[in-house]
Amino acid sequence: MRLHRSLSRTLVFAFLCLSALSCAPEQPENSERKTSVKKKTGVLLLNHGSRSERWRENFVKLEKNVAEKVLSIEGIDGIQTVFMEHASPSIADGLKAYDREGYSDIIVIPIFLTIGSHMFDDIPTIIGMKENPASMEKLKLEGIERYIPNAKTHLAPPLDYPDILKTNALRRTLALSKNTEKEGVVLVGYGSTAFDAQWTELFENVGSYVCEKSGISDFTIAWCGHIAHYSPDSTTAAIHRILEKNKRALVLPLLVSSSEQFQIEIIGGGIAAVTDHQSRVRYKPDAILPDPDLEQWIVDTAEQYAAEIMESNETRQVSAPD
Amino acid sequence: MTQTTGNTFRKVNTVLHRDLGYFFAALILAYSLSGIALNHVDEWNPDFIISKNEIELKGSYKKNDISPELIRDFSAKAGESSYRLYDFPSSRQVKIYYKDATLMVDLEKGEGLYEKISRRPVFYQVNVLHRNSVDWWKWASDVFAAMLIIITITGLLMLRGPNGFSGRGKWFFGAGFIPPIIALVFQQL
Numbered sequence: 001m002r003l004h005r006s007l008s009r010t011l012v013f014a015f016l017c018l019s020a021l022s023c024a025p026e027q028p029e030n031s032e033r034k035t036s037v038k039k040k041t042g043v044l045l046l047n048h049g050s051r052s053e054r055w056r057e058n059f060v061k062l063e064k065n066v067a068e069k070v071l072s073i074e075g076i077d078g079i080q081t082v083f084m085e086h087a088s089p090s091i092a093d094g095l096k097a098y099d100r101e102g103y104s105d106i107i108v109i110p111i112f113l114t115i116g117s118h119m120f121d122d123i124p125t126i127i128g129m130k131e132n133p134a135s136m137e138k139l140k141l142e143g144i145e146r147y148i149p150n151a152k153t154h155l156a157p158p159l160d161y162p163d164i165l166k167t168n169a170l171r172r173t174l175a176l177s178k179n180t181e182k183e184g185v186v187l188v189g190y191g192s193t194a195f196d197a198q199w200t201e202l203f204e205n206v207g208s209y210v211c212e213k214s215g216i217s218d219f220t221i222a223w224c225g226h227i228a229h230y231s232p233d234s235t236t237a238a239i240h241r242i243l244e245k246n247k248r249a250l251v252l253p254l255l256v257s258s259s260e261q262f263q264i265e266i267i268g269g270g271i272a273a274v275t276d277h278q279s280r281v282r283y284k285p286d287a288i289l290p291d292p293d294l295e296q297w298i299v300d301t302a303e304q305y306a307a308e309i310m311e312s313n314e315t316r317q318v319s320a321p322d
Numbered sequence: 323m324t325q326t327t328g329n330t331f332r333k334v335n336t337v338l339h340r341d342l343g344y345f346f347a348a349l350i351l352a353y354s355l356s357g358i359a360l361n362h363v364d365e366w367n368p369d370f371i372i373s374k375n376e377i378e379l380k381g382s383y384k385k386n387d388i389s390p391e392l393i394r395d396f397s398a399k400a401g402e403s404s405y406r407l408y409d410f411p412s413s414r415q416v417k418i419y420y421k422d423a424t425l426m427v428d429l430e431k432g433e434g435l436y437e438k439i440s441r442r443p444v445f446y447q448v449n450v451l452h453r454n455s456v457d458w459w460k461w462a463s464d465v466f467a468a469m470l471i472i473i474t475i476t477g478l479l480m481l482r483g484p485n486g487f488s489g490r491g492k493w494f495f496g497a498g499f500i501p502p503i504i505a506l507v508f509q510q511l
Contacts, residue, residue: 120411130407133422133439134370141369141446143455198412229364 039313041105042078042098042151043070043302046091048118049083052259056087058289059111059257062298065290069299075306078103084118084126085144091126092147103151107305109298111256113288114160114202116192127153154309156301159256160202164293166209169252173210176250176282183282184218184242185210188235188267189254191223199223206254218245224255224266235270243280251283258287332479339476342469349451349466356452359445369446370439375400377425377434384429385413393418400425400436 045066047059063081070079078101082094089097098106108127112119117135125135128148139146159165173185187207192199200221207219222238224230235251242249251271253263263285271277288294359368377399383392388408397405397418402425408418411426418425423438454460478487478495487495 115411120409120417130409130419132419133424134372134437137370137439137441141450141453141455143457195411 039075039105039309040077040101040103041075041107041306041309042080042101042103043076044091044094044098044106044108045079045081045111045298046094046108046123047081047083047111047256049085049087050257050259050261051086052261055257055259056083058287059083062111062289062295066295066298070302073299073303073306075310076107076302084123085142090145091123092145095127095147095149095151095153099150105154105309106149106151107154107156107302107309109156109301110158111294111298112158113165113189113199113254113256114158115195115198116190117194119158120195124155127155129153129155154305156305159294159297164291164297165202165206165254165288167293168288168291169206169254170210170213172252172284172286173214173216173250176252176284177214177216178248178282180215181217182247183216183250184220184246184248185216186220186222186235186238186242186249186251187254188222188224188238188251188270190225190262191227192225193227196227203254216250218242222270224253224262224270230261230266232266232268232270232273235267236273239271239274239277239281243274247280249274249281251281253285253287255287257289258285263287332482335476335479339473339480342473342476346466346469346473350470352448353452353466356445356448359449360452367442369442369449371442373438373440375436375438377436379427379432379434382430382432383427385410385416388416388429396425396427396434400434 045059045063050056059081063079067079070076078098080089080094080097082089082091084091095106108123110119110123121130121132122135122139124130125132126139126144126146128146136146138144169187177183185207187203187210189199189203203221207221211217211219220238220241222228222234224232224235228234239249239251251267253267255262267283268285271281271283274281356368362368377396379396379399388410393405393408393416397403397420400423402418402420402423404420406419406421408416410416414428414430416427416429418427422440423436425434425436427434450456451459451463454463478491481487481491483489485491
């Protein structure tokens with residue numbers, strides 16, 4: 001009887017000890033975890049967005065093509081593609097996902113040609129870096145969610161810094177060309193009302209480069225975005241300017257991706273309005289994407305920012321007080 | 323159709339047309355007003371009033387000259403006592419942000435463009451509805467569109483006799499197709 005009671009007590013004691021142990025908070029494996037904060041960095045590939053499935057597909061493919069290289073960069077743990085408007089996931093969706101997974105830093109890589117209202121004001125406002133009054137109102141009206149993440153955001157510059165646009169435009173021009181001596185090039189871009197000078201300068205640089213390298217003597221610029229009221233007229237007028245001096249016009253859409261609205265309706269409509277366009281205009285409704293150089297630019301940009309983030313972390317840890 | 327059934331149908335038709343008409347009158351007016359406003363979106367901003375003011379800053383500046391003190395001086399000329407942030411769109415421009423305004427300064431020319439934004443009363447609100455800027459509103463908008471169809475059909479069937487649909491009504495109904503057909507023909511030319 002006594003043996004039985006003592007055995008029961010021992011069992012109850014052992015059960016209580018085990019319960020107490022299982023309820024105790026988990027301890028870190030070593031004391032170092034307590035002191036060093038693990039950085040977790042994600043890349044957000046951001047584009048304008050469109051209702052067009054073709055547009056979306058190009059960016060999904062872009063992410064697929066760069067994902068392996070980007071994720072192999074030291075310090076980068078995630079990559080996502082997000083759309084500013086007209087498609088999902090939105091920028092806010094992407095930022096929230098990184099927040100949920102405990103990311104400390106987000107490298108935002110905008111796949112935009114150059115500076116414009118979206119690049120300079122809207123995107124920084126959406127991710128909480130700015131509070132541009134006009135953007136705040138416009139975002140509310142257009143139902144674009146603004147989200148300030150817990151993670152630190154690092155906004156990379158647009159595409160116009162490297163020579164990607166020049167080589168891309170040259171490659172596509174030569175693919176369209178039949179006889180460079182009798183041809184002129186029409187570069188069609190989205191344009192920007194607020195940053196017209198910068199857009200014009202960028203397109204002039206690209207046009208000059210294409211002419212210099214291809215032997216084509218003439219180029220001109222047309223806009224198809226808001227600045228041109230989404231009208232084909234600017235494209236038609238530009239083609240006429242080229243055809244005044246040349247036998248044939250090569251029309252090149254300098255748009256990041258393809259959509260039915262821009263490549264088919266607006267630019268295609270502008271070409272269709274030119275008499276004898278079938279014999280005098282050469283056009284392929286393509287876009288800057290896909291482009292291996294652009295993919296490399298994404299990898300390089302991610303690498304550069306990841307290194308800066310790691311460096312800033314080390315500096316912070318060294319200079320942090322005990 | 324017997325006379326009693328016919329009378330009941332007409333009574334229901336009239337009641338539907340009248341009461342749906344009353345209920346949706348405000349929304350019909352709102353959408354019509356917004357429709358006119360958005361039709362002319364290229365000629366004016368239907369959502370916001372943006373007041374612009376050009377400011378002379380005397381002298382030219384370089385990007386490196388820009389300091390918080392200088393930004394405060396520029397702001398004072400625009401009538402702003404404090405700013406939120408400033409940023410450089412290019413090496414020759416600086417943009418200063420305020421609560422509901424911005425000042426874009428051309429550093430070389432020493433000129434600034436001050437823009438103040440405010441919502442255009444009534445138009446902003448009706449445009450929010452028309453653009454479905456509220457997420458769930460598109461479903462309400464679908465119901466509204468279905469009700470407009472009912473209001474239209476009940477309107478067509480309301481009267482009998484020479485002024486009804488079978489009388490002069492059918493001619494006016496047919497004539498209503500002419501403007502859109504002309505527009506579509508022109509679009510194809």
